[in-house]
Amino acid sequence: MARTRYEKFRPFFLPPGHLRYLPEDYLHLTSSLLLGSRSIDSASRALKNMGLPINQDYLEEVIEEFVTYLEDLNSCPLPSDLAALILDAKHIHQKLKDGQKVMGHTTYVALGLTLDGQKKILGLYTFEGSESLEGWKKTLEKLLQRGLRGILIVIHDxxxxxxxxxSSLFPQADIQLCTVHLCRNARKHLSQENYRTFKSYFKSIKASLSYEEGLRLFDSLLKELPQENTFVKLLAKKKEHYLAFLKYPEEVRPLFSSTNLAEGINRKIEEAERACGGYFHSERDRDFRYGVLAKELLEGRWRRVNWKYQRVAHLLRYLFEERFKNEDLLV
Incomplete structure (x- = not known):
């Protein structure tokens, strides 16, 4: 017996009616126009004015695909074990829901490196206002609720x-303060002569064969700097957190010593913000662009693992198992 078909029934293997004979170039044009326009509304108007055979429903489908991609990224279960967690924040500007006022927001970027060297975007969370400790609490709580537990090293500024x-949320992890930010601050807070001394010493410190050797060199550096300087006192207090990356194989130290990986995400956010004319015109517009950004990375060049990392992956897994052997965190 034939089944009753609803009025809007269409076999799943057929494309939507308005796309059936649509050249592929039009589809690329639609995506490019969405990304290049200041807002979703302006892209919609441009397509309508160009008289292309692309209706509003299809435009909404494209946008929804990437918005959903970001939502899934921010809510899916996370692996309980990671080699590294990299944190950074990016201040952005965005219109409020009423569309009348532009306010400052902060996107909290959380990236992960698996024990096998796979790069992951764990979350791109946006909250109203400037970067704050409360914003970081919300972000890290979300990561913990999604299953994140055991980490070898956490990297942030x-x-x-x-x-x-x-330190309190990940008591068994090493906490690494970004060395790029360290060098910037040294240049800002030290005299030219003292900065030259710092730069020379720190180059040797980064090339240390061990964490212990790095600490000895760092102590020697501190003796060469003015002891009354507030910045120098801060260095002495936090030296272990500036050198934690030296506990790991040389092949992964560039990734473990700075927030550069997250800074790369921030630059892409800046590019998206500029394409919008300096601020995101809506939450949906922002999430669409973040979804495109994330998908391009995760399904593009981030799919490949660095060969240097692969060479020492077994050592990282050994370190993880030794550190968490009494915990219920092992794969």
């Missing part, structure tokens, strides 16, 4: 209070 927060 020295945002006030963040070191204490990550």
């Amino acid at each position: 020295d945002f006030p209070g963040l070191l204490g927060l990550t």
Whole structure:
């Protein structure tokens, strides 16, 4: 007996009616126009004015695909074990829901490196206001709720209070403060002569054969710098957190010593913000662009694992198993 078909029934293997004979170039044009326009509304108007055979429903489908991609990325279960967690924040501007006022928001970027060297975007969470410790608490709580537990090393900058927060949430992890930010601050807070001394020593410190050797060189550096300087006192207090990356194989130290990986995401966010005219015109517009950004990375060049990392992956897994052998975190 033939089944009753609803009025809108269409076999799954057929494309939507308005796309059936649509050249593929039009589809690329639609995506490019969405990304290049200041807002979703302006892209919709441009397509309508061009008289292309692309209706509003299809435009909404394209947008929804990437918005959903980001939502899934921010809510899917996470692996309980990671080699590294990399944190950074990016201040953005966005229109509020009423569309009348542009306010500052902060996107909290959380990236992960698996024990096998796979790069992952764990979350791109956006909250109203400037970067804050409360924003970081919300972000890290979300990651924990999604299953994140055992980490070898957590990498972030020295945002006030963040070191204490990550140390308390991940007590068995090494906490690494970004060495790129360290060098920038050294240049800012030291005299030219003292900065030259710092730069020379730190080059040798990064090339140390061991963590212990790095600490000895760092102590020697501190003796060469003015002891009354507030910045130098801070270095002495947090030296272990600036050198934690030296506990790991040379092949992964560039990834473990700075937030550069997250800074790359921030640059892409800046590019998306500029394409919108300096601010995101809506939450949906922002999430669409973040979804495109994430998908291009995760399904593009981030799919390949660095060969240097692969060479020492077994050592990282051994370190992880030794550190968490009494915990219920092992794969």
